Amino acid sequence: MATTLDEATIARDANCRIRRSGNVAGWAFSFPSVFIVLGLSFIPMIWAAYLSLTDSNLVSAGHFVGLANYAALSKDPMLRQAFENTLLLAVMYLPVGLAAGLGVAILLNQKIKLIGFYRTCFLVPFVASTAAEGLLFGFIFDPDFGIVNAGLQAVGLPRQGFLQNPSQALVVLAIVYFWTQFGFNIVIYLAALQDIPQEVLEAASIDGAGKWSKFWHVIVPTIRPVTVFLLVWGLIDVFQFFDLVYTTTKGGPLNSTLTLVYYIWELAFNFFTAGYGAAVAYVLFFTSLIVTIAALAYGRRRRVTL
């Protein structure tokens, strides 16, 4: 009896020691990361909330102005334009980007030769720096010296303004953006397709499903979570559209390519209206948060009903 009691005490002691050493080691291992990541996200986030209630000019703290910045937001034609442009980009890019990504992923998922070569080609624009790609396409679409206009002229079509034409610039940017992001969609879809159990597709074949019905009734529903992820990811990415605008049009011509993040950057670091910039940033944050949650909720609901 006495021995079992002793063993229990020893076990409890050991357990205690392990847990205590776990506390020390766990915190020691994770503290640097936790400190940096949380310190550089939640503290600035709260600070930004305060800034958005002031007329800070970035260098000085400014005065408390209450909700004046948020009131000004609703009457800001530039913000409205930036919002519309960003949404337009999403509308132009997302459906095509996802559909084309899935299409190519399906082709690559077959037992096809050169798959490594194709994957490399499709991923290179995603990996290379967007700043360099912006400069490159500024050159390719240059109205005077660009190869695209030279090509148009060679086949007898009129030269275009492209990035210098207010009604074309955003479309050109959407095309370039598609080119940079396409590979990512392909790779993610390809991984999802490779995860579909072969038996499911075989079962569908046995039940007499053709290629199209297999696609619509087996593949598309199975990879819906991935589609939702890519949709959310794409939306967040479009909402943060900056590098391409900065390296090509700088928001012009006539604000036709002004995007939300470019506008925030201009407000805070060019016009030094940091308080107002923070307010715009908060609007951006809540919009993308709502969109994300809505998309996730939609994805989950659809998965349950399937």
Added chain:
Amino acid sequence: MTGEQALLPVPGFDLAVHRARIEEAERRMRRSGWRRHLPQRWHLVLMPLSIIMVLPFVWMVLTSFMTDTEINRIPPTIWPHHLHTGGYSKVLASSDFPYWFLNSLIVSGAAVLAQLVLCSLAGYAFARIQFRGSTVMLILLLATALIPFQLTVIPTFVIFHDIGLINTLGALIVPQLTSALGIYLMYSFFQSFPRELEEAGRIDGCSRLQVFWKIVLPLARPALAALGIITFIYAWNDLFWPLIAITSSRTFTVQVGLTTFQGEHVTHWSAIMAGTVLTTAPVLLVFLVGQRRFVQAITGAVKG
């Protein structure tokens, strides 16, 4: 496909016969040709598409070797007359490009080293060590992925300004020292890591740090490679924050420096293209060497 199920070996069935039947079935399939013809004709779609994807880069390299008169000619020259390196010498000699390149190397190198250490330490702690508050911290860390940098950038600038880091490489390195994505990558890797090895190490009297350093890390090399590649590419390509945090030319990174070419060298496209070639080359090199790990990392991060 359905034939394969019928070919499953029955207990006591001769394996050689089984294998022969599979081979026979494969030969039949090959003869009927569906495996050969059906997928291969898609090369007609994939080949032009993939060429379009890399064509802009080919054009970038070609232009970088042209003279400005060749570029400005209408219609433009497609193939440079001879390898003209004037663009490269202009970039390297008459701009601060060498500084930018070195700065980018320092920042990306520091980011890679720091993330390999800090993200694997934290990921290991969250995956393996039971400690008070670990779940809450992990959730908080992952939640930061929802906070866009554009929201935090203004106060971050003010903070870095107040501690005197603005306009130094330190301002670029500190935010890259660790990342929620990196922690998550290592966390999910260590969760699928066999426990027995660590326990053996503990019984042999190693401290947790020794176990981590001597047993766990050497076996985590694939995950570390993936993390290193992703971190390098991300740090090298970053434009937004360096653009804000750095104002003097000698402290620019390549990405920021490159954007200054826009107004300056309006007609010197060969120099600009030489700059973009030099800027994209390191990342493409890393990507081509570590492509498999890179793909694993981005698909792994999504699946988790």
